[in-house]
Amino acid sequence: MIIVIQCIDQVGLVAAISGVLAQQQLNIISLREHVDKAENRFFLRVQVEAPANADAVQDMLQAELTTVLPVDAVVMVNPLPEKRIVLLVTKEYHCLGDILIRNYFKSLKASVLAVIGNYDQLQDICHRFDLPFHHVSHEGKSKDVFESEIRNIVDRYAPDYLVLAKFMRILSPAFVANWPGRIINIHHSFLPAFAGANPYRQAFERGVKLIGATAHFVTNDLDEGPIIAQQIIPVTHSLTAADMMRAGKEIETSVLAKALRLVFDDRVFVYNNKTVVFE
Known part of the structure; x- marks a missing residue:
């Protein structure tokens, strides 16, 4: 207990x-x-x-x-021993694939109920794991309509958490307000450095010697929510921006997996945009 x-x-x-x-x-x-x-x-x-x-x-x-x-x-x-989650994805498969494998072997401490993608590229892998995949395109529609369609699907599953497993769309404050403190994102930089779009390109242009990834709760401020877990690896001048992106995928997968384990095991406390994490 x-x-x-x-x-x-x-x-x-x-x-x-x-x-x-x-x-x-x-x-x-x-x-x-x-x-x-x-x-x-x-x-x-x-x-x-x-x-x-x-x-x-x-x-x-x-x-x-x-x-x-x-x-x-x-x-x-005695919070629920197994959380219920819905995943939001775009095109990148590395974080999704890792979560699906952990879910299949019952090591996630959560149950994946469904996956929602704004492209359909990841539909096949979800079906291979016998999980529902919902394609909700953002193209040709307003943000309000797009997010309303996602909300309608999520509400049918009533999850404890939404996990943005490389969901490359900025969510509106109205959407985030539906699940305060219950949306987890993986960002491909060592926040607060290089927030927003194209962080690997930003890191390459700045000539950094370390790149990283950050898992955090989503708030109304882009990439500024309470941080759950972070990790870094060294890089050199010989790497291109594309090289950094490939190397960073390994960290993104690892950091998101660690953050989910901590949250699902009720080891993360949030207060005033900061976290206390009992690892």
Whole structure:
């Protein structure tokens, strides 16, 4: 059983939480906590041995924890062990392929419900994994119409998260507002450097010696949402922009996989456009 808590910091929180768990005869397996002193914010993730009557204990535990915590406390007891996700894609297959394989072998800690693409190039690989693929073209229609068509499909699946697995379209604030804190994107640069379009070209023209990838939650500000995971690799002057793009695909796949694992395992807390990540 997993318990995640976020609230204003104050003396005695860990003792109070531990006391409630002890009263319920719940044995702590692991406990990770962090205090952001600048924000006076407390974050905790604790794993306990699941009791035989887990469903009965869950509601009681949530109620009892709320009574010993500050009034603003956000408490989740035993979040869904397997999240439900919908993927949005364009043409690039590397991140999608990695997720589909992990989903097939049940190592994703989530269930892929469907894939939506604004081109149909990736339809075949989705069908090979027996997953629904919905082609929603953006061509010849307004952004409002395009996004409305996507929303209608997503709503049928009611996912916990949307994952932009190289979905190369900018989403409007109205679209993002439907799933606040529940849209995850992989950006092909080490943010905040080279945000926006063509980051590998930007990196090449700047003559950088490192390139990277960033997985983050999507907000109304392009490529400025809370960062979940990042990774870099060295490059030299001998690489072209195309070489950098090929090398970067390996990092993009790795970073997105790591970010999804952390989010689906309830190890990521978001506050004020920053994250606390218990790896």
